[in-house]
Amino acid sequence: MREERRLPHKRDGLQFLKTKTAYVIFVVLTYAFGYFSAYYYLQPPSPATTALRTSDDTTKTHDCSIDNFRITTRCGDLLPPELIRRTVIDRIFNGTSPYTDFPPPHAGKFLRRKRIKGWGSYGLVFENLIRRVKPRTIVEIGTFLGASAIHMANLTRRLGLEETQILCVDDFRGWPGFRDRFKDVALVNGDVLLMYQFMQNVVSSGFSGSILPVPFSTGSGLEKLCEWGVTADLVEIDAGHDFNSAWADINRAVRILRPGGVLFGHDYFTAADNRGVRRAVNLFAEINRLKVKTDGQHWVIDSINLI
Numbered sequence: 591m592r593e594e595r596r597l598p599h600k601r602d603g604l605q606f607l608k609t610k611t612a613y614v615i616f617v618v619l620t621y622a623f624g625y626f627s628a629y630y631y632l633q634p635p636s637p638a639t640t641a642l643r644t645s646d647d648t649t650k651t652h653d654c655s656i657d658n659f660r661i662t663t664r665c666g667d668l669l670p671p672e673l674i675r676r677t678v679i680d681r682i683f684n685g686t687s688p689y690t691d692f693p694p695p696h697a698g699k700f701l702r703r704k705r706i707k708g709w710g711s712y713g714l715v716f717e718n719l720i721r722r723v724k725p726r727t728i729v730e731i732g733t734f735l736g737a738s739a740i741h742m743a744n745l746t747r748r749l750g751l752e753e754t755q756i757l758c759v760d761d762f763r764g765w766p767g768f769r770d771r772f773k774d775v776a777l778v779n780g781d782v783l784l785m786y787q788f789m790q791n792v793v794s795s796g797f798s799g800s801i802l803p804v805p806f807s808t809g810s811g812l813e814k815l816c817e818w819g820v821t822a823d824l825v826e827i828d829a830g831h832d833f834n835s836a837w838a839d840i841n842r843a844v845r846i847l848r849p850g851g852v853l854f855g856h857d858y859f860t861a862a863d864n865r866g867v868r869r870a871v872n873l874f875a876e877i878n879r880l881k882v883k884t885d886g887q888h889w890v891i892d893s894i895n896l897i
């Protein structure tokens with residue numbers, strides 16, 4: 591009897607898919623695909639941190655392009671610290687100190703001589719870092735009524751750092767509903783007088799020569815400081831506490847940090863931490879292969895320790 595030649599049939603393919611060999615091939619292919627795609631996405635350290643690691647020449651252009659947000663602008667040439675206050679006054683306040691003729695007549699009657707309230711604003715971390723870094727310039731991101739800024743100014747004065755300037759980036763809007771707890775911060779025609787009360791606190795504390803407001807959103811304020819070549823030895827982050835805000839602030843802040851500077855912030859260990867601050871800090875450190883230290887409720891990323 592002549593054996594009939596079997597033609598390949600679709601069902602053979604289906605049968606094959608049910609075999610152990612097919613299963614093993616499938617597992618191997620899936621693993622290989624995962625392996626190669628992970629390899630493809632592995633990034634070299636970001637240019638921002640590379641600049642921090644390698645640059646010891648503070649007079650050259652600060653190479654701090656950022657890749658996380660596809661922002662391509664570069665920071666301006668580094669300003670010498672002694673020009674920073676003048677530059678901020680010129681660029682933001684048209685050449686006149688905001689403290690000149692302060693307070694304006696329409697606001698004076700609403701201000702209290704000193705109305706200060708902060709959160710973790712007197713933690714030991716401030717003294718520890720200021721003693722160690724001896725900052726010439728500090729940028730605080732999130733200032734509110736100035737508790738931590740004024741505390742830092744007191745510390746720098748006590749430690750003999752008379753030249754230190756503190757720039758306070760805050761939109762001075764607080765947050766929706768904040769006046770439920772701060773009714774005494776006046777609201778005039780829908781405009782909350784938070785910046786004026788902050789400035790009044792600074793004046794009453796005797797620090798108008800060393801603390802300046804930068805009254806913008808953290809995003810636009812930090813972009814401009816970077817563009818003008820303003821850098822800081824210490825940058826403190828304490829503005830929005832959700833992940834997106836903290837993540838954006840950290841990634842922008844690192845661009846204005848001087849080589850060897852220190853980045854730190856509040857709410858790593860507080861009730862607010864899991865709103866996103868700790869996750870943002872940890873992710874940033876992981877991506878850039880940095881070490882997060884803690885000091886009380888604060889996190890500290892010390893660029894001196896960069897690999």
Ligand SMILES: C[S@@+](CC[C@H](N)C(=O)[O-])C[C@H]1O[C@@H](n2cnc3c(N)ncnc32)[C@H](O)[C@@H]1O
Nearest residue numbers: 708711732734737738760761764807808829830
């Ligand atoms: C927790 S308070 C800062 C407290 C201050 N560091 C202290 O300890 O005294 C947060 C501040 O961040 C400001 N803020 C929050 N998100 C901001 C943003 N996107 N741009 C500018 N300021 C912001 C708020 O206006 C508020 O004054």
